[in-house]
Amino acid sequence: MPLNWILLILAVIGIAAFIASRFRAIGSVGGDARRLHSLPIYYGMNGAMMALVPALLLLAVWLIMQPLLLERSILAGLPDSAIPVGSTPGLVMSDVRRVADGIETGFATGAFTRGDLTTLTTEAVGSVLSAGGTALGTPLTADVLSAAADYWQARGTLSWIMATAAIGFALIGAAWAIRQSEGDFRARNVVERGVLVLLIAAASIAILTTVGIVLSMVFETSNFFRQYDWKDFFFSTTWSPSFSGRGGGSDLGILPLLWGTLYISVIALIVAVPVGLFAAIYLSEYAGKRFRNIAKPLIEILAGIPTIVYGLFALITVGPLLRDAFASPLGLGNSASSVMTAGLVMGIMLIPFVSSLSDDIINAVPQAMRDGSLGLGATQSETIRQVIVPAALPGIVGAVLLAASRAIGETMIVVLGAGAAARLDLNPFEAMTTVTVKIVSQLTGDTDFASPETLVAFALGLTLFVITLALNVLALFIVRKYREQYE
Incomplete structure (x- = not known):
């Protein structure tokens, strides 16, 4: 399921939870809002928050972790012969993603018929990629095509699982919030604590972003200095990189x-x-x-x-x-x-x-x-x-x-x-x-x-x-x- 549709469904569930929680709270005190512990809007905000926050957190974690785990699984299944001499697993995985996108485009445009993925050929997929202006870093082989088909199929399945899980979390949270919406429920305290957590998270973004930038540079820099002498880097007066090969006399x-x-x-x-x-x-x-x-x-x-x-x-x-x-x-x-x-x-x-x-x-x-x-x-x-x-x-x-x-x-x-x-x-x-x-x-x-x-x-x-x-x-x-x- 496309991400836009998932977000739209979650928005509808959040609005419904807001309205239902508010009306249930007012109904629990016989329609007299003065008998509520908090203002009616806080009960509605609690309903929307309980419906959306867990679902959106799950969605964010899933979207971050799914590509990493899926690519690791696909790379583990690739034979060594699928990685050409002079190439790297990362470059081959980039080709796998491009071919998977080409397969999806082929099914969407009718170039491929809905059937067994094993019937796809490198020539047919290559023609779709060429028509779309997609270039591969290495020639398309049967191993790469098979990995791309597995990647495309697994990505589609995981997408539906993600949608089901996120919508399920939203429905469970909405039902729980509606059930809590009684006159003596301290909705304002819960909402204010939730907003406080949101503000702390927003304030932490700059710090975490800085830490992430520094760590990413430090890790890759350490990889560089394992291959190139740091004394030559800091004290050499010559800058002459060569891409003739890995470490090619630069x-x-x-x-x-x-x-x-x-x-x-x-x-x-x-x-x-x-x-x-x-x-x-x-x-x-x-x-x-x-x-x-x-x-x-x-x-x-x-x-x-x-x-x-x-x-x-x-x-x-x-x-x-x-x-x-x-x-x-x-x-x-x-x-x-x-x-x-x-x-x-x-x-x-x-x-x-x-x-x-x-x-x-x-x-x-x-x-x-x-x-x-x-x-x-x-x-x-x-x-x-x-x-x-x-x-x-x-x-x-x-x-x-x-x-x-x-x-x-x-x-x-x-x-x-x-x-x-x-x-x-x-x-x-x-x-x-x-x-x-x-x-x-x-x-x-x-x-x-x-x-x-x-x-x-x-x-x-x-x-x-x-x-x-x-x-x-x-x-x-x-x-x-x-x-x-x-x-």
């Missing part, structure tokens, strides 16, 4: 990528931080209300422009301009793709991150501090330098940190503006690349997650995560130091 040194990342980010911050901070000071302390209402939204528009547009702007306009005006006349290069191109355009993109946050923080400084400074004879500029900016420093540091993290993680501007060359060079008019660009390139195409050339992407991502974490710790140290000084 040089995967991160230093050129880190250099390009930091070089471009520093140039971007040199552009964004002064411009953004001065704009925030002017808008908050000097500009009139009418000008501020016009200028601030115009600056914030920069944050809403897609990064691909900035990349095109760097490729078509800024890059050729820098090449013709500076690089070529000075003999520093003839390429429109350069560190300076990506850094300047990225700095323009980061201006709203600094200006808007800094403006909000500066406006949050109490007016009494301004009045006290001016009352003691300080000028407006002295008040800004010695009172307002130090008081707003924690927020300003946070804005700069956000801009730095955004610069380190940018990809599209670097691809189009700085190129993809991994090199160590001080010339800002040379093409370079960053860690994020190489993460994308290593995970693009038909990847083999057993090879170091693919697993290196996770090591790059973990390194980038550690760098960002270090920036956060440094910013926290600076904020605490200056807070002690001005409190």
Whole structure:
């Protein structure tokens, strides 16, 4: 049964449980709602909650566990000969899923007749896959076709079992809630506890997501370092991956990528931080209300422009301009793709991150501090330098940190503006690349997650995560130091 139909049926059961629980509660006190322990709506909410929550939890767990267990079962039944030389079980399983989808499409479109799955041939299934534009990583064999047929059949059976179990749980929960709906039942307490659990679960999502991201990177990074020496990764100055074979003589040194990342980010911050901070000071302390209402939204528009547009702007306009005006006349290069191109355009993109946050923080400084400074004879500029900016420093540091993290993680501007060359060079008019660009390139195409050339992407991502974490710790140290000084 399709998932949409299951969710629709559960919604109908939940609504019915809400109405039935509410009416039963009112009926149990002779229609006088004042004799109920809780408001009638709480009895209805308890009915809907008891009907939907267990069923949805079961559905979520089932949808997570079913593919894992089903794929493990199918892989266990595949003979070793079904995995070609140079391939992996994961790639073969991807083909099994694609073929299973093709079988389902064939039955849905009438290309296959409803009958014994053993009558399917590789030629017939291959033609359906070709018509649908589905490409396989390996040639379709009888073993893969048999596994796909078993996968498709088991998936359909488990889908019906899942639907029956979820609807059954919903009906049992609804019946239990309706039976509980008596006048002395503390429905409000139960509903509020349920809402509290929901709020705790919502608050835990961010933490669990962070933990999941870190663990996934750590596990895959450990797999990478089991195949590639960590000293060569962190201290080699050569980045030259090869996909000629598993571990095919690749040089995967991160230093050129880190250099390009930091070089471009520093140039971007040199552009964004002064411009953004001065704009925030002017808008908050000097500009009139009418000008501020016009200028601030115009600056914030920069944050809403897609990064691909900035990349095109760097490729078509800024890059050729820098090449013709500076690089070529000075003999520093003839390429429109350069560190300076990506850094300047990225700095323009980061201006709203600094200006808007800094403006909000500066406006949050109490007016009494301004009045006290001016009352003691300080000028407006002295008040800004010695009172307002130090008081707003924690927020300003946070804005700069956000801009730095955004610069380190940018990809599209670097691809189009700085190129993809991994090199160590001080010339800002040379093409370079960053860690994020190489993460994308290593995970693009038909990847083999057993090879170091693919697993290196996770090591790059973990390194980038550690760098960002270090920036956060440094910013926290600076904020605490200056807070002690001005409190």
